[in-house]
Amino acid sequence: MEGARAVFLVSLMFAMTFTRSMAADALFGAIFPTNRLRELSAMRLAVEYVNEKGIVPGVTLEYLLSTAETLSHFEMVLKGCRQAEKGIVAMLGPHGSSQVKATQLVSSSLHIPQISYAATDPYLANQEINEYLLRMSPSDATQGLALVELIEHFGWGQMSIIMSTDAFGTHGIVEFEKLAGMKGWLIRSVQGFTPTKRAEDLDIGQQLRAIKSSGARIIILNCVVEYGKVILKQARDHGMVGAGWQWLVTVGISGSILFPGNEDMPDYYEGLLGMYIVDNAGELYDELHHRWVRADPVLYPGVGNRTMVAYAGKAMDAVLLLAYGLRDMLAAGETVDPESLNCSAIPHPEWSKGEAFLRYLKQVDGPGVTGRVNMKSDGSSRDAVYDVVTLERSGWRKLGRWNDSSGLTLPERVTFMGGQHSVIDFISDLSNRTLRVVTHKEQGFVHIKDTDDWGKNLTGKARFSGFCIDLLEWLSEKLGFKYELYEVEDNNFGAYDPELQQWNGMVQDVISRTADIAMATLTITAQREEACDFTMPYVDVGLTFIMGKEKSKTYSLLNFLTPFESNLWFMFVVTAVAVGIFQAVINYLSPYGYRPQEQPGQSERSKRRRRHEDINAKPPYRLSDAVWQAFTMLVQIGPEVFPRSYAGRISAIFFGLGTMVLLATYTANLAAFLTVSRLMSGINSVEDLASQSEVLYGARGSGATESFFLDSKIEPYITMAKLMTEKRDDVMVTSMDEGLQKVREGNYAFISDNVVLDYVATRQPCDIKTVGRLFRNAGYGVLLAKGSPYTGEFSNAIIKARESGFIETLTKKWITSNECDKSQNTGASQDRISINKMLGVFVVIYGGMCVSLVVLVFEWLVASCRDVNGKNSKAPKSITEAISKNLRSQTRRYKSDWDSFCGNQKENDNRIETRMKRRSANNNTSANHNNTHGHRPFSACSSELDGEEELLHVTVL
Numbered sequence: 001m002e003g004a005r006a007v008f009l010v011s012l013m014f015a016m017t018f019t020r021s022m023a024a025d026a027l028f029g030a031i032f033p034t035n036r037l038r039e040l041s042a043m044r045l046a047v048e049y050v051n052e053k054g055i056v057p058g059v060t061l062e063y064l065l066s067t068a069e070t071l072s073h074f075e076m077v078l079k080g081c082r083q084a085e086k087g088i089v090a091m092l093g094p095h096g097s098s099q100v101k102a103t104q105l106v107s108s109s110l111h112i113p114q115i116s117y118a119a120t121d122p123y124l125a126n127q128e129i130n131e132y133l134l135r136m137s138p139s140d141a142t143q144g145l146a147l148v149e150l151i152e153h154f155g156w157g158q159m160s161i162i163m164s165t166d167a168f169g170t171h172g173i174v175e176f177e178k179l180a181g182m183k184g185w186l187i188r189s190v191q192g193f194t195p196t197k198r199a200e201d202l203d204i205g206q207q208l209r210a211i212k213s214s215g216a217r218i219i220i221l222n223c224v225v226e227y228g229k230v231i232l233k234q235a236r237d238h239g240m241v242g243a244g245w246q247w248l249v250t251v252g253i254s255g256s257i258l259f260p261g262n263e264d265m266p267d268y269y270e271g272l273l274g275m276y277i278v279d280n281a282g283e284l285y286d287e288l289h290h291r292w293v294r295a296d297p298v299l300y301p302g303v304g305n306r307t308m309v310a311y312a313g314k315a316m317d318a319v320l321l322l323a324y325g326l327r328d329m330l331a332a333g334e335t336v337d338p339e340s341l342n343c344s345a346i347p348h349p350e351w352s353k354g355e356a357f358l359r360y361l362k363q364v365d366g367p368g369v370t371g372r373v374n375m376k377s378d379g380s381s382r383d384a385v386y387d388v389v390t391l392e393r394s395g396w397r398k399l400g401r402w403n404d405s406s407g408l409t410l411p412e413r414v415t416f417m418g419g420q421h422s423v424i425d426f427i428s429d430l431s432n433r434t435l436r437v438v439t440h441k442e443q444g445f446v447h448i449k450d451t452d453d454w455g456k457n458l459t460g461k462a463r464f465s466g467f468c469i470d471l472l473e474w475l476s477e478k479l480g481f482k483y484e485l486y487e488v489e490d491n492n493f494g495a496y497d498p499e500l501q502q503w504n505g506m507v508q509d510v511i512s513r514t515a516d517i518a519m520a521t522l523t524i525t526a527q528r529e530e531a532c533d534f535t536m537p538y539v540d541v542g543l544t545f546i547m548g549k550e551k552s553k554t555y556s557l558l559n560f561l562t563p564f565e566s567n568l569w570f571m572f573v574v575t576a577v578a579v580g581i582f583q584a585v586i587n588y589l590s591p592y593g594y595r596p597q598e599q600p601g602q603s604e605r606s607k608r609r610r611r612h613e614d615i616n617a618k619p620p621y622r623l624s625d626a627v628w629q630a631f632t633m634l635v636q637i638g639p640e641v642f643p644r645s646y647a648g649r650i651s652a653i654f655f656g657l658g659t660m661v662l663l664a665t666y667t668a669n670l671a672a673f674l675t676v677s678r679l680m681s682g683i684n685s686v687e688d689l690a691s692q693s694e695v696l697y698g699a700r701g702s703g704a705t706e707s708f709f710l711d712s713k714i715e716p717y718i719t720m721a722k723l724m725t726e727k728r729d730d731v732m733v734t735s736m737d738e739g740l741q742k743v744r745e746g747n748y749a750f751i752s753d754n755v756v757l758d759y760v761a762t763r764q765p766c767d768i769k770t771v772g773r774l775f776r777n778a779g780y781g782v783l784l785a786k787g788s789p790y791t792g793e794f795s796n797a798i799i800k801a802r803e804s805g806f807i808e809t810l811t812k813k814w815i816t817s818n819e820c821d822k823s824q825n826t827g828a829s830q831d832r833i834s835i836n837k838m839l840g841v842f843v844v845i846y847g848g849m850c851v852s853l854v855v856l857v858f859e860w861l862v863a864s865c866r867d868v869n870g871k872n873s874k875a876p877k878s879i880t881e882a883i884s885k886n887l888r889s890q891t892r893r894y895k896s897d898w899d900s901f902c903g904n905q906k907e908n909d910n911r912i913e914t915r916m917k918r919r920s921a922n923n924n925t926s927a928n929h930n931n932t933h934g935h936r937p938f939s940a941c942s943s944e945l946d947g948e949e950e951l952l953h954v955t956v957l
Contacts, residue, residue, distance in 0.1 A: 025056075025058070025059035025060050025061075025062075026056065026059050026060070026061055026062065026089055026326055026336065026338075027062045027063070027064055027086065027087065027088050027089065027338060028061070028062070028063055028064070028088050028089055028090040028091065028092055028322060029063070029064045029066065029080065029083030029084070029086075029088040029090070029091040029092065030043060030063045030064065030065045030066070030091075030092045030093055031066045031067075031068070031076055031079060031080060031083075031091065031092075031093040031094045031099075031103060032065070032066075032067050032093050032094060032095065033067070033068060033069065033070045033094060033095050033096075033099065034067050034068065034069055034070070035070055035226070036095045036311075037301040037302050038257075038301065038302030038303070038309060038311075038312055039095065039117065039118070039311050039312050039315045040065075040301075040315075041295070041300035041301055041302050041303050041312070042292070042303075042308070042312035042313070042315040042316050043063070043092065043315045043316070043318070043319055044063075044300065045288065045291050045292060045295060045300065045303070045316065046288065046315065046316035046318075046319035046320060046369075047061050047062075047063060047319055048291075049287075049288060049291065049316075050319060050320065050323040055320075055323045055324070055327060056323050056326045056327045056330070057327070057330075058330075059326060059330070061319070061322070061323060061326075063092070064083050064086055064088060066079035066080075066082070066083060068094075069197075070095075070096070070099075071195065071197060073098060073099060073102040074102070076094055076099055076102055076103050077102050077103060077105060077106060080103045080106040080107070081106055081342075081343035081344075084106060084110050084112060084340075084341040084342075084343060085340050085341065085342060085343075086340065087338035087339055087340045087341075088112065088338060089112075089113075089322075089326070089336055089338050089353075089357065090112060090113045090114065090115060090322050090357070090361075091103065091106075091107050091112055091113070091114040091115070092114075092115050092117070092315075092318050092319070092322065093116070093117070094116075095117075095118045095119075095311075096118065096119065096166075096167075096168050096224070097119040097120060097121035097124060097167045097168050097171065097172075098121075098166050098167040098168060099119075100114070100116045100119040100121075100124065100133070101121070101124070101167065104129075104130050104132075104133055106343060107132050107133070108129070108130060108131055108132045108133070109343075109348050109350075110341045110343070110348065110349065110350060110351055110354070111132060111350040111351045111354030111355060111358075112132065112341070112351055112354055113132050113134060113325075113354065113357055113358045113361055114132055114133050114134065115134045115136065115318045115321060115322060115361075116133060116134065116135050116136065116137075116318075117136045117137065117311060117314040117315040117317070117318040118136075118137055118255075118311045118314060118315075119135055119137065120135075120137050120138065120139055120140045120143070120168075120172060120251070121139075121140065121167050121168065121171045121172070122139045122140055122141040122171055122174065122175060123167075123171055124139075125139060125378055125379075125380060127378055127379065130379070131358075132354065132358055133379055134321065134358075134361060134362070134375060134379045135379055135380050135381065136314045136317050136318050136321070136381050137251075137277060137310075137311070137314050137381070138277065138380070138381065138383075138384040138385075138386075139380065140171060140172035140173070140174075140175065140250070141174075141175035142384045142404065143172070143175075143176075143250060143251060143275055143386065144173070144174075144175030144176035144178075144179060145175070145179065145404070146275055146386045146402040146408070147176050147220070147248065147250070147275060148176060148179045148180065148183070149402060149407055149408040150248070150273075150275070150388060150402070150408060150410075151185075151218070151248075152183070153408060153410055154414075154423075156185075156218050156423075156425040157183075157184070157185045157186060157425060158185065158186045158187075158188055158215075158216050158218065158425040158426040159180075159185070159186075159187060159188070159216050159218035159219065159220060159425060160187065160188050160189040160190070160191070160211040160214055160216040160218070160219050160220070161173060161177075161187060161189070161190045161191065161219070161220045161222070162191050162192075162193070162204070162207060162208075162211070162219060162220070162221050162222070162223070162231060163190075163191075163192050163193075163221075163222040163223060164192065164193060164194075164195050164222070164223040164224070164227060165192040165193065165194050165195070166195055168222075168223070168224065168252060169192065169222050169223050170192070172222045172250060172252070173220070173222050176220070177190075186426075186796070188211075188214035188215060188216040188426070188792065189210055189211045189214040189216060191204075191207035191208075191210055191211060192207075193207060193223075193227070193231075195223075195227060199226035199227050199229070199230050200230065202227055202230045202231070203234075204230075204231055204234055205234060205238065208231075208234060208235055208238045208240060209238065211240070212238060212239075212240055212429075213429055213789035214789065214792070215426050215427055215428050215429055215793060216425065216426055217244060217245050217246065217423060217424060217425055217426060217427055218246050218248070218423065218425045219235075219240070219245070219246070219247050219248070220247075220248050220249075220250075221247055221248070221249045221250070221253065222249075222250045222252065223252055223253070224252045224253070224256075225252060225253045225255075225256040225258065228249060228252065228253040229258065232247070232268070232269065232272075233266075235247075236266070236268045241268040241417060241418075242268055242417055242418040243417065243418025243419070243420050244418065244420070244423065244424070244427070245417055245418070245423070246271070246273065246416050246417055246423045247272055247273070247417065248273045248274065248275075249272060249273070249274040249275075250274070250275060251274075251275055251276065251277055251310065251386075253274060254274025254275060254276045254389055254396060255276060255277055255309055255310045255311050256309055256311070257305065257307065257309055257395070258391070260302070260305070265391075265393055268417070269391050270391060270392060270393070270417065270419075271390060271391070271415055271416045271417035271418065271419070271420075272390065272391040272417065273388070273389070273390055273391075273399075273414070273416075274388075274389050274390075274391070274396070275386045275387075275388065275389075275402075276310060276386060276387040276388075276389040276396060276398075277310035277311075277314070277370065277385075277386060277387075278310070278370060278371065278383075278385040278386065278387055278401070279308060279309065279310040279312075279313035279314075279369070279370045280313075280369075280370070281370060281371045281383070281385065282313075282317070282367060282368040282369045282370050282371050282372065282373075283367035283368070284316075284320070284367050284368060284369050285313070285369050285370070288313075288316055288369050289308055289369075292304075292308045292312070293305075307395055307396075310370065313369040313370040314369075314370055316368075316369045317368040317369050317370055317371075317373050320366065320367075320368055320369070320373050321361060321364055321368075321373050321375070322361075324364040324366045324373065325357060325360045325361035325364050326357075328360045328363065328364065329356065329357060329360040332360070334353075334356060335353075336353055336357065337352075337353055338351075339351050339352065339353075361375065362375045362376075362377060362379065363375075370383070371383035371385065384403060384404045385401065385402070385403045386401070386402045386403075387399075387400070387401050387402075388400040388401065388402065388408070388410060390414065390415070399412050399414060400412065428479050428480055428481075428793055429789065429790070430479045430480055430481040430790055430793060431479075431480035431481070432480065432481075432482075433481045433482070434481070434482040434483065434484060435481050435482070435483045435484070435516040435517055436483070436484050436486070436514070436515050436516050437472065437483045437484065437485050437486075437515060437516065437517050437518070437519050438485075438486060438487075438488050438506045438509045438510070438514070438515035438517075438518045438519075438520075439464065439468065439469075439485060439486070439487060439488070439506075439518070439519050439520045440487065440488050440491070440492075440493055440505075440506060440520040440521070440522075441487065441735075442466075442468075442520060442521045442736065442756060443736055443756055443759045443760050444466060444467055444755070444756065444759035444814050444815050445466045445467040445468045445520065445521045445756070445814070446464065446465075446466045446467075446468050446469065446520055446521070447464070447465045447466045448463055448464055448487060449463060449465075450463060460484075460485075461483075461484075461485050463485075464485050466814060467810050467811070467813075467814040467815065468519050468520055468521070469485075469519075470810055470813070470814070471519070471538060471801065471806075471807075471810060472485075472519045474801060474806060475782075475794065475797050475798075475801075478797050478800070479793055479794070479797055486515075488505055488506045488509060490504055490505060491505075491734060491735065492504045492505030492506070492701075492702040492703070493505045493506055493507070493520065493521075493522055493523075493700075493702065493703045493704065494506050494507025494508065494518075494522070494528060494702075494703075494783075495507075495701075495702040495703060495704075495706070495707060496527060496531075503531060504702060505702060506518040506520060506522060506783065507528060507531060507532060507783065510532055510783050510784065510785055511531055511532065511785065511786075513785065516784070516785070517782055517783060517784050517790075517794075518782070518783035519782055519783075520780075521753065521755075521756060521780050522704075522780060522781065522782075522783050523541070523703075523704035523705075523753070523778050523779070523780060524537055524778055524779050524780070524781045525704050525707065525708075525778070527707065527711075528704075528783070531786065532783050532784060532785060532786055533783070533784045533785065533786055533787065533788050533791045534781035534782070534783060534784075534791075535781045535782040535784070535791060535794040535795040535798050536781065536795040536798050536799055537778075537779025537780055537781050537798075538779075538780055538781065538782070538798045538801065538802070538807060539755060539779060539780045539807065539811075540777065540778075540779050541753040541754055541755050541777070541778055541779060541780060542753070542754050542774030542775060542776060542777045542778070543705060543708070543751060543752070543753060543754070543774065543775050543776045544686075544751070544752075544753075544754045544757055544770050544771070544772055544773070544774055544775070545686065545689065545697065545749045545750060545751040545752075545757070545770070545771055545772065546740075546743055546749065546750050546752075546757045546760070546761055546768050546769065546770050546771065547683065547695070547743060547748075547749050547768070547769060547771050548743050548744055548746055548748075548767060548768060548769075549766075549767050549768065549769050560670065562832060563665075563666055563669035563670045563832060563833060564666060564669070564832065564833050565832050565833065565834045565835065567834070567835050568833060568834060568835045568838060571835055571842065572662065575658075575842060575845055575846075579651065579655045579845065579849070582651060582849050582852070583643050583648045583651055583652065586643070586645060586647045586648045586651060586852055586853075586856055587643045587644065587645050587647075587648045589856060590645030590646075590647050590648065590856055590859050591645075591859055591860060591863040591886075592644060592645040592646065592859055592863075645856075645859065646855050646859060647852040647853070647855040647856040647859060648852065650848060650851055650852050650855055651848050651849055651851075651852040653848065654844055654845055654847065654848020654849070654851070654852075655845050655848060657844060657845075657848075658841045658842065658844050658845040658848075661838075661841050662838065662841055665833060665838070666833075669832075669833055683695060683749070683771060683772075684771060684772060685771075685772040685773060686716065686720075686772050686773075686775055687716055688772075689716075689720070689749055689771075689772070690715075690716030690717075690719050690720050691716070694747065695747050695748065695749055696723075696727065696730065696731050696747060696748050696749070697720065697723070697724070697731060697748065697749040697750070697751060698724055698727075698730075698731030698732045698733060698739075698742075698748070698749075698750065698751065699724070699732065699733075699739075699750070699751040699752060700732070700733055700734065700735065700736070700739065700752065701728075701732040701733070701734060704778070705751060705752060705753075706724070706732070708776050709721035709724060710725075731748075733750070736752070736756065736760070739752070740760060740768070743768055744767060744768070749771070753780075754770065754774055755815055757770050758770060758815065759814075759815050759817070761820070762816070762817040762818075762819060762820050763817055763819050763820065764819050764820070766819065766820035782794050782798070860883070860886070861879075861883075863886070864876075864879055864882040864883045864886055865879055865882070867882040867885070867886065868881075868882050
């Protein structure tokens with residue numbers, strides 16, 4: 001190989017000498033890595049083609065070649081500067097994205113257009129930095145789109161990634177990772193490797209083992225071909241190729257010939273899938289491919305194969321782009337005058353024709369090898385087409401095609417690695433494994449018993465039941481593992497002892513590998529996560545506390561009055577009496593109340609109707625009636641008599657509204673008092689618990705609850721931690737059963753997780769209740785050893801359990817209960833309603849009285865207006881006169897009623913009876929007179945009764 005390379009370099013120098021002997025019209029620089037001889041040969045063939053065809057009339061293309069090692073970026077920069085000193089019109093190459101980034105420092109600074117045939121880094125599209133860069137190959141972001149559609153076509157949703165840590169590897173996969181995240185795919189492992197100077201020195205065993213343990217069976221490989229071959233060989237050694245596995249490679253590998261010449265392809269390569277830049281869609285493909293096949297492999301290394309790799313075609317297109325740009329610029333009458341530019345000069349020089357030449361290059365549109373040669377304004381190629389290829393013994397074979405307009409077309413059935421026609425994207429490494437699981441007894445979550453209901457002895461997993469056991473069984477079915485259960489020996493969940501510098505309980509069992517996982521009500525804490533791994537929480541919990549319920553009381557006969565305070569009851573009675581008196585007075589004063597026929601403002605027709613009504617003498621609206629009405633409304637019994645005046649009715653409406661609110665409040669509070677037992681201690685929150693000293697409180701020792709209080713830096717938890725530390729022997733317990741016993745004995749509150757306390761509080765004998773709001777929110781998780789490869793699998797399964805509703809089903813089955821009235825299991829307190837809380841109701845009632853007074857005034861005005869009659873000499877002629885007469889008339893009437901009230905009641909009754917008879921006679925006479933002489937107006941201000949007021953007085957009592 002080294003001998004062939006030496007012969008090639010000697011021949012190349014001879015060819016360059018021969019070329020320079022010709023008319024040198026246009027010189028461009030070419031920088032190639034030493035391992036890219038195939039692309040270099042393609043460039044030389046394209047230069048010869050351009051010159052032979054005279055694509056640039058009167059101009060011969062020449063190139064100044066520089067080579068460097070793949071990773072020698074600084075050397076490439078130096079050689080780029082040397083080329084600039086020779087006076088070049090453009091720079092072609094190098095190959096990789098990181099190499100192009102390095103040489104762009106030269107070309108952009110000196111305003112020399114640079115044409116890259118293989119750089120695909122998406123960040124090269126930044127025109128502010130890479131203004132003079134033209135890219136012939138589509139961006140890796142575009143390849144990411146194509147790769148996503150391919151994976152979606154096969155229905156895969158989980159995969160792993162291996163990439164080189166250089167710009168090509170990391171930037172080339174960014175777009176794919178973003179799109180995969182948007183689709184909700186799970187990238188189980190992303191592994192990177194640092195490229196070595198010699199690919200054979202690469203050791204990627206650790207990364208391969210991490211991917212294998214992740215369970216992903218779809219692997220995306222993004223690196224150049226030299227490292228790709230080494231990685232696939234090591235993957236074979238780790239059993240990660242063949243049936244059940246599928247590798248997808250990017251153009252860094254699929255764009256190259258893996259096994260040139262007589263080198264045999266190993267069997268494990270068959271079925272490899274890749275994205276391949278289309279190289280045969282251009283008009284000049286056949287002609288230049290013919291040159292490629294017929295070229296001498298000694299002078300042009302890498303040629304002669306029937307397959308011309310994509311990057312070789314892109315190198316030819318780069319030369320054609322340069323030629324078309326020169327042609328168009330010269331045809332436009334402009335000159336291309338190369339200048340010698342020194343990179344070391346300060347300030348650095350700029351090629352005066354560089355900007356114009358770049359503009360012509362971006363406007364090129366001509367035939368090419370891989371497709372049409374035309375550029376976008378951002379310096380990228382317009383054509384973005386990929387072939388989906390599979391590797392066979394004969395080389396890469398096309399399966400389908402993707403482009404940015406129509407997407408993926410894949411008509412052919414795909415045969416994957418190992419000859420399979422389908423591949424599962426994820427296979428758990430847990431399959432067929434037996435895990436040792438440690439647990440801890442807990443109400444509702446883990447029940448442990450040695451005999452069944454019929455007295456038969458139980459062994460093994462049959463001894464365990466509960467929420468956690470059902471969840472463990474579900475996880476076993478989903479992930480394919482078997483398990484063995486045992487109870488933790490020291491009866492502790494797991495706390496760290498700083499003196500012994502050691503954990504206890506289930507945490508210690510997992511750390512020491514005595515157990516593979518811990519499945520119990522194990523709270524996720526930061527301290528525990530430093531020692532072990534937790535899954536996602538399967539239940540969200542918070543701390544609260546329980547206390548014993550108050551013993552049943554002996555109720556007195558007047559206990560039904562307890563919802564309201566005594567001052568509120570007194571206000572009720574006073575208000576009812578006040579409303580009754582007010583309505584009686586309003587009705588008496590109103591011209592539209594229960595009055596006899598001669599009311600102010602009544603028409604003759606109305607007076608006749610009222611005289612007829614008064615014959616049957618409906619009882620007047622007395623004070624007793626008004627007070628009775630107020631009390632009947634208070635107890636929602638309809639009264640027999642209602643106020644007839646509008647003012648009285650409005651007052652009654654406002655009183656009814658207030659009564660409705662009062663009765664509704666009383667009913668609700670009475671129900672609460674009759675059904676809810678209150679705590680004698682008056683403790684309704686954790687703050688109340690911390691601020692008193694009569695009731696002791698504690699928690700389970702060596703657990704997350706105790707650690708929370710000891711580590712807390714805020715009140716009231718600091719105060720509570722101090723008490724629990726000082727009285728540890730009296731308040732801390734070793735089990736839930738011990739805590740419940742202390743609660744039932746009295747004067748003790750037990751603090752624990754709400755779901756566990758809810759379980760015991762909702763079951764017989766219903767003598768315990770939870771109190772207060774939740775604090776310290778956390779969650780229960782499955783505990784695994786630190787760095788366990790199964791943490792992700794368990795977490796994903798738990799997420800599915802929550803989303804599918806399985807966790808909710810378990811909660812209803814094991815935790816929720818209707819054995820006790822829910823309202824009796826909370827610490828909610830009911831306070832007696834005071835007058836301050838109901839002030840608004842009384843404002844409404846008394847405000848209604850004020851409104852009634854306003855309406856009363858309005859009634860008098862209306863009645864007086866109706867009395868005004870200009871045609872009747874005895875009627876008032878103005879509203880003022882009407883009001884004055886009515887006031888005098890009412891004053892006499894009030895005086896008469898008062899005298900009657902103070903006189904003999906029997907005499908008063910006789911007088912009423914006499915007047916009723918006389919009125920009846922008058923009514924008959926008036927009716928005859930009206931029939932004979934017509935109707936004569938009758939007014940309350942009239943003196944037809946010979947000065948005696950003929951209105952009936954209202955009997956007050």
